[in-house]
Amino acid sequence: MSHFKKYILVLCVLTGLAVSIWFWIDQSGLFSLIRPQEAEKQTLHFYRDPLRSLAKIRLKIFYAVPVNKLAYGGWHDLAPEVLEDAVKFHSVQFRGLSILTYDIYPKPFFLEKEAVFYDTENTNRGNPEGLKNVVLEIEQKTQDFLKVEPDEFLVIAVIYEGVGASGTDGALILNRQFLVDPQYQKFRSSLFYHEFGHTLGLPDRYDLEHSIPYSNDIMGAGRRKPIDITYLDRELLKEMGLIR
Secondary structure (H helix, E strand, O other): OHHHHHHHHHHHHHHHHHHHHHHEEEEEEEOHHEEEEEHOOOOOOOOEEEEEEEEEEEEEEEEEEEEOOOOOOOOOHHHHHHHHHHHHHHHHHOOOOOOOEOOOOOOEEEOOHHHHHHHHHOOOOHHHHHHHHHHHHHHHHHOOOOOOOOOOEEEEEEOOOOEEEEEOOOEEEOHHHHHHHHHHHHHHHHHHHHHHHHHOOOOOOOOOOOOEEEEOOOHHHHHHHHHHHHHOHHHHHHOOOOOO
C-alpha cells in the first residue's frame, strides 16, 4: 500500500472517531459544558408567553379586611412560614432560574366597603370579582409600596378576611381561613402556591365543576398535598421555557 493510501485510511479512521466522540458528547448532555453561551440563553417566562420574563418575581403581600370586619390579630405571624415554603418550592421547581422574593405590607389593609361588595352573591371559581375589586383599591392606595425594579415581575397576593381562593395574571386572593383552619394545616402552603401559579399564567388542572383532578401536580390533585411532596408537571415547565 502506498504512503498516500495509508494517509487517506488513517484520515478516514480519525474522522470517524471524531464524529463518534462528538455524537456521544452531544447525546450525553456534556456538550452543554463546552457551549456556555447557549446554556446562558435559557430563561424562565410567563406560561406560554416567552416575551414576559420571570427571572425575578416580587410578591407584595397584603392582609385585606372589609370595613365591617375585625382584623385577625395573628395574621402577620402566619404569612412568613407559608411564604418561605413557597420560595423554596419555587426555587427547586424552576432550578434557580427564577428568584422569588416578597414584602409584607406592615399593617392590615382596611377596605372601603363591606364584605358583601367584595364577596358578591356569587363566589364561584374562587371569587375572582372580589379579587379584582380588592386589588383595584390596593393599587390606588399603596403605589409607593408596590414599586418594583424594571426587571421584576410584580405579583400582588391578598390574604383576605372573607371568601376567596383565586388567582389571575399578577394577582391572587386567599381566604385567611386556609392559613389557620386545622383542616388545611398540612397543605396550606400548597394551596397558596397553587393560586400563586395562576399569577404566572398556569391553568387549573382539575374539573372546576366537580373538583376532579386530571393531574397529580400542584395545579391539580397536588394542591391538597404537603408542599414538600408535590411538584409542577413537566408539561407546564416546558411551556415556561424550563424544558426544551
